[in-house]
Amino acid sequence: MAFKPANNIQDLQYFGEFGGVNPSISDSSTYTFLSAKTMFDTFEGNADGCYLYSRHSTPSNLYLGEALAAMEGTETASVTASGMGAITPVIMQLCGAGDHVVSSRTIYGGTYAFLKNFAPRFNVKTTFVDITKLDVVEAAITPNTKILYCESVSNPLLEVADISELSKLAKKHNLQLVVDNTFSPLSVSPVQLGADIVIHSLTKFINGSSDTVGGVVCGSQEFIDSLRNVNDGACMLLGSTMDSLRAASILKNLRTLHIRMQQHSLNATYLAEKFEADGLKTVYPGLASHPSHDLFKSMMNEKYGFGGMLTIDVGSLENANALMELMQEKNLGYLAVSLGFYKTLFSAPGSSTSSEIPEDEQKEMGLSNGLIRFSIGLDADIERTYKTMRACMESLDIL
Numbered sequence: 435m436a437f438k439p440a441n442n443i444q445d446l447q448y449f450g451e452f453g454g455v456n457p458s459i460s461d462s463s464t465y466t467f468l469s470a471k472t473m474f475d476t477f478e479g480n481a482d483g484c485y486l487y488s489r490h491s492t493p494s495n496l497y498l499g500e501a502l503a504a505m506e507g508t509e510t511a512s513v514t515a516s517g518m519g520a521i522t523p524v525i526m527q528l529c530g531a532g533d534h535v536v537s538s539r540t541i542y543g544g545t546y547a548f549l550k551n552f553a554p555r556f557n558v559k560t561t562f563v564d565i566t567k568l569d570v571v572e573a574a575i576t577p578n579t580k581i582l583y584c585e586s587v588s589n590p591l592l593e594v595a596d597i598s599e600l601s602k603l604a605k606k607h608n609l610q611l612v613v614d615n616t617f618s619p620l621s622v623s624p625v626q627l628g629a630d631i632v633i634h635s636l637t638k639f640i641n642g643s644s645d646t647v648g649g650v651v652c653g654s655q656e657f658i659d660s661l662r663n664v665n666d667g668a669c670m671l672l673g674s675t676m677d678s679l680r681a682a683s684i685l686k687n688l689r690t691l692h693i694r695m696q697q698h699s700l701n702a703t704y705l706a707e708k709f710e711a712d713g714l715k716t717v718y719p720g721l722a723s724h725p726s727h728d729l730f731k732s733m734m735n736e737k738y739g740f741g742g743m744l745t746i747d748v749g750s751l752e753n754a755n756a757l758m759e760l761m762q763e764k765n766l767g768y769l770a771v772s773l774g775f776y777k778t779l780f781s782a783p784g785s786s787t788s789s790e791i792p793e794d795e796q797k798e799m800g801l802s803n804g805l806i807r808f809s810i811g812l813d814a815d816i817e818r819t820y821k822t823m824r825a826c827m828e829s830l831d832i833l
Protein backbone atom coordinates (compact mmCIF):
# COMPACT_ATOMS: atom_id res chain seq x y z
CA MET A 435 0.00 0.00 0.00
CA ALA A 436 1.30 3.44 -0.91
CA PHE A 437 0.01 4.99 2.29
CA LYS A 438 2.92 5.89 4.63
CA PRO A 439 1.44 6.81 8.01
CA ALA A 440 4.72 7.31 9.92
CA ASN A 441 6.09 9.59 7.18
CA ASN A 442 2.91 11.60 7.28
CA ILE A 443 3.52 12.26 10.98
CA GLN A 444 7.21 13.03 10.45
CA ASP A 445 6.49 15.47 7.61
CA LEU A 446 4.44 17.79 9.82
CA GLN A 447 6.34 20.89 10.87
CA TYR A 448 5.22 22.89 13.90
CA PHE A 449 7.61 25.23 15.68
CA GLY A 450 7.31 26.59 19.19
CA GLU A 451 6.70 30.25 19.88
CA PHE A 452 10.44 31.01 20.26
CA GLY A 453 11.61 28.75 17.48
CA GLY A 454 11.39 25.71 19.73
CA VAL A 455 11.53 22.35 17.95
CA ASN A 456 8.34 21.37 19.77
CA PRO A 457 5.17 23.44 19.55
CA SER A 458 4.58 25.64 22.57
CA ILE A 459 2.06 24.40 25.10
CA SER A 460 -0.86 26.77 25.39
CA ASP A 461 -1.62 26.84 29.07
CA SER A 462 -4.91 28.73 29.04
CA SER A 463 -8.55 27.80 29.44
CA THR A 464 -9.82 30.95 27.73
CA TYR A 465 -8.68 33.34 25.00
CA THR A 466 -8.94 37.08 24.43
CA PHE A 467 -10.37 38.76 21.34
CA LEU A 468 -9.40 42.14 19.95
CA SER A 469 -12.93 42.73 18.73
CA ALA A 470 -16.30 41.65 20.05
CA LYS A 471 -17.38 40.79 16.53
CA THR A 472 -14.68 38.12 16.21
CA MET A 473 -15.84 36.56 19.48
CA PHE A 474 -19.38 36.31 18.08
CA ASP A 475 -18.09 34.82 14.81
CA THR A 476 -16.04 32.26 16.74
CA PHE A 477 -19.13 31.15 18.67
CA GLU A 478 -20.91 30.71 15.38
CA GLY A 479 -17.98 28.63 14.12
CA ASN A 480 -17.03 31.19 11.49
CA ALA A 481 -13.64 32.44 12.68
CA ASP A 482 -10.91 30.06 11.56
CA GLY A 483 -7.75 30.10 13.62
CA CYS A 484 -9.37 31.76 16.63
CA TYR A 485 -9.65 30.06 19.99
CA LEU A 486 -12.58 30.58 22.30
CA TYR A 487 -12.49 28.31 25.31
CA SER A 488 -10.42 25.18 25.88
CA ARG A 489 -13.29 22.72 26.13
CA HIS A 490 -13.90 23.64 22.50
CA SER A 491 -10.33 23.56 21.18
CA THR A 492 -6.76 24.47 22.13
CA PRO A 493 -3.63 24.89 20.02
CA SER A 494 -1.93 21.92 21.73
CA ASN A 495 -4.92 19.67 21.15
CA LEU A 496 -5.10 20.74 17.52
CA TYR A 497 -1.40 19.90 16.96
CA LEU A 498 -1.92 16.40 18.34
CA GLY A 499 -5.18 16.01 16.42
CA GLU A 500 -3.53 17.00 13.14
CA ALA A 501 -0.69 14.52 13.70
CA LEU A 502 -3.20 11.71 14.33
CA ALA A 503 -5.24 12.75 11.28
CA ALA A 504 -2.02 12.55 9.25
CA MET A 505 -1.43 9.06 10.63
CA GLU A 506 -4.91 7.86 9.66
CA GLY A 507 -5.21 9.90 6.47
CA THR A 508 -8.36 11.75 7.52
CA GLU A 509 -9.20 15.41 6.96
CA THR A 510 -8.89 16.15 10.64
CA ALA A 511 -9.27 14.71 14.14
CA SER A 512 -10.37 15.67 17.63
CA VAL A 513 -8.55 14.49 20.75
CA THR A 514 -10.44 13.57 23.91
CA ALA A 515 -9.76 12.88 27.56
CA SER A 516 -9.91 9.09 27.11
CA GLY A 517 -10.72 6.42 24.57
CA MET A 518 -14.21 6.05 26.05
CA GLY A 519 -14.45 9.84 25.85
CA ALA A 520 -14.03 9.46 22.08
CA ILE A 521 -16.27 6.41 21.59
CA THR A 522 -19.34 7.58 23.51
CA PRO A 523 -19.66 11.04 21.88
CA VAL A 524 -19.30 9.50 18.41
CA ILE A 525 -22.17 7.11 19.11
CA MET A 526 -24.32 9.81 20.70
CA GLN A 527 -23.59 12.20 17.81
CA LEU A 528 -24.63 9.70 15.16
CA CYS A 529 -27.62 8.15 16.96
CA GLY A 530 -30.78 9.62 18.44
CA ALA A 531 -33.74 7.94 20.16
CA GLY A 532 -35.01 5.05 18.05
CA ASP A 533 -31.74 4.53 16.19
CA HIS A 534 -29.84 1.27 16.04
CA VAL A 535 -26.22 0.10 16.03
CA VAL A 536 -24.80 -3.10 14.59
CA SER A 537 -21.65 -3.91 16.53
CA SER A 538 -19.07 -6.64 16.70
CA ARG A 539 -19.65 -8.70 19.84
CA THR A 540 -15.92 -8.92 20.56
CA ILE A 541 -15.14 -5.35 21.49
CA TYR A 542 -13.57 -3.55 24.40
CA GLY A 543 -15.54 -4.27 27.60
CA GLY A 544 -16.32 -0.60 28.25
CA THR A 545 -17.69 -0.09 24.74
CA TYR A 546 -19.76 -3.25 25.08
CA ALA A 547 -21.15 -2.08 28.42
CA PHE A 548 -21.99 1.35 26.99
CA LEU A 549 -23.86 -0.07 24.01
CA LYS A 550 -25.56 -2.82 25.98
CA ASN A 551 -26.47 -1.08 29.26
CA PHE A 552 -26.23 2.68 28.84
CA ALA A 553 -27.27 3.65 25.31
CA PRO A 554 -30.67 1.89 25.68
CA ARG A 555 -31.57 4.57 28.26
CA PHE A 556 -31.67 6.92 25.28
CA ASN A 557 -33.50 4.29 23.22
CA VAL A 558 -30.41 3.52 21.16
CA LYS A 559 -30.33 -0.25 20.72
CA THR A 560 -27.49 -2.48 19.57
CA THR A 561 -27.38 -5.86 17.88
CA PHE A 562 -24.10 -7.67 18.59
CA VAL A 563 -22.85 -9.92 15.81
CA ASP A 564 -19.90 -12.07 14.80
CA ILE A 565 -18.14 -9.42 12.72
CA THR A 566 -16.24 -12.01 10.68
CA LYS A 567 -19.54 -13.27 9.19
CA LEU A 568 -20.59 -10.66 6.65
CA ASP A 569 -23.99 -12.26 5.93
CA VAL A 570 -24.81 -12.17 9.65
CA VAL A 571 -23.70 -8.53 9.82
CA GLU A 572 -25.91 -7.56 6.89
CA ALA A 573 -28.90 -9.49 8.24
CA ALA A 574 -28.72 -7.47 11.48
CA ILE A 575 -29.09 -4.12 9.68
CA THR A 576 -32.53 -2.51 10.08
CA PRO A 577 -34.02 0.66 8.56
CA ASN A 578 -33.05 2.42 11.83
CA THR A 579 -29.40 1.34 11.81
CA LYS A 580 -26.99 4.27 11.74
CA ILE A 581 -23.64 2.77 12.76
CA LEU A 582 -21.63 -0.32 11.91
CA TYR A 583 -19.12 -0.59 14.77
CA CYS A 584 -16.04 -2.78 15.09
CA GLU A 585 -12.39 -2.96 16.13
CA SER A 586 -9.78 -3.64 13.41
CA VAL A 587 -8.26 -6.28 15.66
CA SER A 588 -10.67 -7.11 18.44
CA ASN A 589 -10.19 -7.13 22.17
CA PRO A 590 -9.39 -9.66 23.52
CA LEU A 591 -9.87 -12.42 20.93
CA LEU A 592 -7.85 -10.76 18.15
CA GLU A 593 -10.53 -11.28 15.53
CA VAL A 594 -9.82 -9.26 12.40
CA ALA A 595 -12.54 -7.17 10.74
CA ASP A 596 -12.66 -7.13 6.95
CA ILE A 597 -12.83 -3.35 6.76
CA SER A 598 -13.11 -3.12 2.95
CA GLU A 599 -16.06 -5.52 2.83
CA LEU A 600 -17.72 -3.93 5.86
CA SER A 601 -17.36 -0.51 4.23
CA LYS A 602 -19.19 -1.80 1.17
CA LEU A 603 -22.04 -2.94 3.42
CA ALA A 604 -22.00 0.42 5.20
CA LYS A 605 -22.22 2.32 1.92
CA LYS A 606 -24.96 0.06 0.58
CA HIS A 607 -27.13 0.70 3.65
CA ASN A 608 -26.07 4.30 4.21
CA LEU A 609 -24.36 3.62 7.57
CA GLN A 610 -21.26 5.10 9.14
CA LEU A 611 -18.50 2.51 9.57
CA VAL A 612 -16.81 3.35 12.88
CA VAL A 613 -13.58 1.46 13.59
CA ASP A 614 -11.66 1.36 16.87
CA ASN A 615 -8.03 0.92 15.75
CA THR A 616 -6.44 0.89 19.23
CA PHE A 617 -4.82 -2.56 18.81
CA SER A 618 -3.25 -1.86 15.42
CA PRO A 619 -2.01 1.73 15.04
CA LEU A 620 0.12 2.23 11.89
CA SER A 621 -0.30 -1.46 10.96
CA VAL A 622 -3.87 -0.93 9.78
CA SER A 623 -5.23 2.32 8.29
CA PRO A 624 -9.02 1.81 8.39
CA VAL A 625 -10.02 4.97 6.51
CA GLN A 626 -7.74 3.98 3.63
CA LEU A 627 -9.77 0.76 3.51
CA GLY A 628 -13.12 2.53 3.48
CA ALA A 629 -14.02 3.29 7.11
CA ASP A 630 -15.72 6.62 7.81
CA ILE A 631 -14.49 7.28 11.35
CA VAL A 632 -11.48 5.91 13.24
CA ILE A 633 -11.14 5.98 17.00
CA HIS A 634 -8.13 5.26 19.18
CA SER A 635 -7.55 4.98 22.87
CA LEU A 636 -4.30 6.97 23.00
CA THR A 637 -3.76 5.40 26.43
CA LYS A 638 -2.33 2.27 24.81
CA PHE A 639 0.32 1.93 22.06
CA ILE A 640 0.13 5.49 20.77
CA ASN A 641 1.22 7.14 24.01
CA GLY A 642 3.04 3.98 25.01
CA SER A 643 4.25 4.99 28.46
CA SER A 644 1.20 4.08 30.57
CA ASP A 645 1.25 7.52 32.19
CA THR A 646 -1.98 8.98 30.83
CA VAL A 647 -5.39 8.27 29.38
CA GLY A 648 -6.46 9.87 26.11
CA GLY A 649 -8.46 9.30 22.97
CA VAL A 650 -9.03 10.57 19.45
CA VAL A 651 -11.72 10.63 16.76
CA CYS A 652 -10.35 10.88 13.20
CA GLY A 653 -12.79 11.74 10.43
CA SER A 654 -14.07 14.32 7.98
CA GLN A 655 -13.92 18.03 8.77
CA GLU A 656 -17.70 18.09 8.70
CA PHE A 657 -18.08 15.32 11.29
CA ILE A 658 -15.38 16.65 13.61
CA ASP A 659 -16.93 20.14 13.40
CA SER A 660 -20.29 18.61 14.31
CA LEU A 661 -18.76 16.99 17.43
CA ARG A 662 -17.41 20.39 18.50
CA ASN A 663 -20.51 22.41 17.70
CA VAL A 664 -21.40 24.63 20.68
CA ASN A 665 -25.13 23.99 20.22
CA ASP A 666 -25.34 20.25 19.63
CA GLY A 667 -21.85 18.73 19.51
CA ALA A 668 -21.39 15.68 21.72
CA CYS A 669 -17.68 16.36 22.43
CA MET A 670 -18.41 19.97 23.32
CA LEU A 671 -21.48 19.21 25.44
CA LEU A 672 -20.44 15.95 27.13
CA GLY A 673 -17.10 17.59 27.89
CA SER A 674 -14.54 14.80 27.50
CA THR A 675 -11.80 17.34 26.81
CA MET A 676 -8.10 16.53 26.82
CA ASP A 677 -5.78 18.76 28.82
CA SER A 678 -3.20 20.71 26.78
CA LEU A 679 -0.25 19.47 28.84
CA ARG A 680 -1.25 15.90 28.07
CA ALA A 681 -1.75 16.63 24.39
CA ALA A 682 1.79 18.02 24.20
CA SER A 683 3.30 14.97 25.90
CA ILE A 684 1.35 12.45 23.79
CA LEU A 685 2.47 14.24 20.60
CA LYS A 686 6.11 13.73 21.60
CA ASN A 687 5.54 10.02 22.21
CA LEU A 688 3.60 9.60 18.94
CA ARG A 689 6.73 10.46 16.96
CA THR A 690 8.47 7.22 17.99
CA LEU A 691 5.40 5.00 17.57
CA HIS A 692 6.68 3.44 14.32
CA ILE A 693 9.88 2.23 15.97
CA ARG A 694 8.03 0.91 19.00
CA MET A 695 5.41 -0.89 16.87
CA GLN A 696 8.12 -2.63 14.90
CA GLN A 697 9.73 -3.92 18.10
CA HIS A 698 6.37 -4.92 19.67
CA SER A 699 5.55 -6.85 16.48
CA LEU A 700 8.97 -8.47 16.22
CA ASN A 701 8.86 -9.67 19.83
CA ALA A 702 5.24 -10.83 19.64
CA THR A 703 5.92 -12.77 16.43
CA TYR A 704 8.90 -14.51 18.05
CA LEU A 705 6.94 -15.53 21.14
CA ALA A 706 3.79 -16.54 19.22
CA GLU A 707 5.79 -18.87 16.98
CA LYS A 708 7.59 -20.42 19.97
CA PHE A 709 4.40 -20.84 22.04
CA GLU A 710 2.59 -22.45 19.13
CA ALA A 711 5.52 -24.81 18.46
CA ASP A 712 5.41 -25.76 22.15
CA GLY A 713 1.81 -26.90 21.64
CA LEU A 714 0.08 -24.00 23.38
CA LYS A 715 -3.17 -22.76 21.85
CA THR A 716 -1.88 -19.41 20.61
CA VAL A 717 -3.77 -16.66 18.85
CA TYR A 718 -1.76 -14.05 16.94
CA PRO A 719 -2.69 -12.52 13.58
CA GLY A 720 0.87 -13.11 12.38
CA LEU A 721 0.52 -16.89 12.67
CA ALA A 722 -0.57 -18.79 9.56
CA SER A 723 -2.99 -20.67 11.85
CA HIS A 724 -4.94 -17.47 12.62
CA PRO A 725 -8.27 -17.65 10.74
CA SER A 726 -7.78 -14.12 9.40
CA HIS A 727 -4.03 -14.23 8.79
CA ASP A 728 -4.36 -13.63 5.05
CA LEU A 729 -6.96 -10.93 5.53
CA PHE A 730 -4.73 -9.06 8.00
CA LYS A 731 -1.83 -9.40 5.58
CA SER A 732 -3.91 -7.92 2.78
CA MET A 733 -4.89 -4.92 4.94
CA MET A 734 -1.64 -4.15 6.73
CA ASN A 735 1.04 -1.52 6.17
CA GLU A 736 3.69 -4.20 6.06
CA LYS A 737 6.56 -2.55 7.90
CA TYR A 738 4.79 -2.39 11.24
CA GLY A 739 4.02 -6.08 11.50
CA PHE A 740 1.12 -7.92 13.08
CA GLY A 741 1.13 -5.95 16.32
CA GLY A 742 2.05 -6.56 19.92
CA MET A 743 -1.03 -8.44 21.16
CA LEU A 744 -1.30 -12.21 21.51
CA THR A 745 -3.27 -14.66 23.59
CA ILE A 746 -2.56 -18.15 24.87
CA ASP A 747 -4.92 -20.58 26.54
CA VAL A 748 -3.47 -22.38 29.54
CA GLY A 749 -6.58 -24.45 30.27
CA SER A 750 -7.97 -22.95 33.47
CA LEU A 751 -8.19 -19.72 35.41
CA GLU A 752 -6.06 -21.31 38.17
CA ASN A 753 -3.29 -22.02 35.66
CA ALA A 754 -3.60 -18.54 34.20
CA ASN A 755 -3.41 -16.85 37.60
CA ALA A 756 -0.48 -18.97 38.78
CA LEU A 757 1.45 -18.36 35.57
CA MET A 758 0.83 -14.63 35.59
CA GLU A 759 1.92 -14.32 39.22
CA LEU A 760 5.08 -16.34 38.55
CA MET A 761 5.94 -14.37 35.40
CA GLN A 762 5.61 -11.16 37.38
CA GLU A 763 7.82 -12.55 40.14
CA LYS A 764 10.47 -13.36 37.49
CA ASN A 765 10.17 -9.78 36.19
CA LEU A 766 8.96 -10.86 32.74
CA GLY A 767 6.21 -8.29 32.85
CA TYR A 768 3.38 -7.02 34.98
CA LEU A 769 0.02 -8.50 35.90
CA ALA A 770 -1.90 -5.46 34.72
CA VAL A 771 -4.63 -4.47 32.31
CA SER A 772 -3.95 -2.06 29.45
CA LEU A 773 -1.44 -2.42 26.62
CA GLY A 774 1.35 -0.82 24.67
CA PHE A 775 3.81 -0.45 27.56
CA TYR A 776 7.60 -1.07 27.29
CA LYS A 777 7.17 -4.00 29.68
CA THR A 778 4.99 -6.94 28.79
CA LEU A 779 1.55 -6.70 30.42
CA PHE A 780 -0.67 -9.72 30.96
CA SER A 781 -4.16 -10.30 32.29
CA ALA A 782 -6.94 -12.88 32.15
CA PRO A 783 -9.64 -10.99 30.22
CA GLY A 784 -12.56 -13.14 31.41
CA SER A 785 -12.09 -11.94 34.97
CA SER A 786 -10.81 -8.42 34.19
CA THR A 787 -11.11 -6.30 31.06
CA SER A 788 -14.01 -8.27 29.61
CA SER A 789 -15.79 -8.98 32.90
CA GLU A 790 -18.57 -6.60 31.74
CA ILE A 791 -19.54 -9.34 29.30
CA PRO A 792 -21.84 -11.94 30.95
CA GLU A 793 -20.29 -15.39 31.41
CA ASP A 794 -22.58 -17.25 29.00
CA GLU A 795 -21.85 -14.67 26.29
CA GLN A 796 -18.12 -14.95 27.00
CA LYS A 797 -18.39 -18.67 26.41
CA GLU A 798 -20.33 -18.24 23.20
CA MET A 799 -17.70 -15.93 21.73
CA GLY A 800 -14.87 -18.27 22.68
CA LEU A 801 -13.54 -16.31 25.62
CA SER A 802 -12.34 -19.13 27.85
CA ASN A 803 -11.27 -18.99 31.50
CA GLY A 804 -7.69 -20.03 30.79
CA LEU A 805 -7.12 -17.25 28.29
CA ILE A 806 -4.19 -14.91 28.98
CA ARG A 807 -3.90 -11.73 26.95
CA PHE A 808 -0.38 -10.45 26.46
CA SER A 809 0.71 -7.03 25.35
CA ILE A 810 4.28 -7.87 24.42
CA GLY A 811 6.87 -5.32 25.52
CA LEU A 812 9.95 -3.86 23.91
CA ASP A 813 12.32 -6.48 25.40
CA ALA A 814 15.81 -6.16 23.93
CA ASP A 815 16.49 -9.89 24.34
CA ILE A 816 13.27 -11.71 23.53
CA GLU A 817 15.01 -15.08 23.39
CA ARG A 818 15.93 -14.74 27.07
CA THR A 819 12.32 -13.69 27.82
CA TYR A 820 11.01 -16.77 26.04
CA LYS A 821 13.36 -19.14 27.88
CA THR A 822 12.32 -17.75 31.25
CA MET A 823 8.61 -17.88 30.31
CA ARG A 824 9.00 -21.46 29.21
CA ALA A 825 10.68 -22.36 32.49
CA CYS A 826 7.73 -20.78 34.36
CA MET A 827 5.25 -22.87 32.35
CA GLU A 828 7.25 -26.05 32.92
CA SER A 829 7.45 -25.49 36.64
CA LEU A 830 3.64 -25.14 36.75
CA ASP A 831 3.10 -28.23 34.55
CA ILE A 832 1.47 -26.12 31.85
CA LEU A 833 4.06 -27.36 29.37
Ligand SMILES: *Cc1c(COP(=O)(O)O)cnc(C)c1O
Pocket residue numbers: 516517518519542544545585589614616617635636637638647648649
Ligand atom coordinates in the same frame (compact mmCIF):
# COMPACT_ATOMS: atom_id res chain seq x y z
C1 LIG B 1 -8.55 0.75 26.35
C2 LIG B 1 -9.43 0.65 25.19
C3 LIG B 1 -10.50 1.53 25.03
C4 LIG B 1 -10.86 2.58 26.06
O1 LIG B 1 -9.86 3.56 26.17
P1 LIG B 1 -9.62 4.43 27.50
O2 LIG B 1 -8.51 5.33 27.11
O3 LIG B 1 -9.29 3.50 28.61
O4 LIG B 1 -10.90 5.16 27.76
C5 LIG B 1 -11.27 1.41 23.90
N1 LIG B 1 -11.02 0.47 22.97
C6 LIG B 1 -10.00 -0.40 23.09
C7 LIG B 1 -9.77 -1.41 22.03
C8 LIG B 1 -9.17 -0.34 24.21
O5 LIG B 1 -8.17 -1.22 24.33
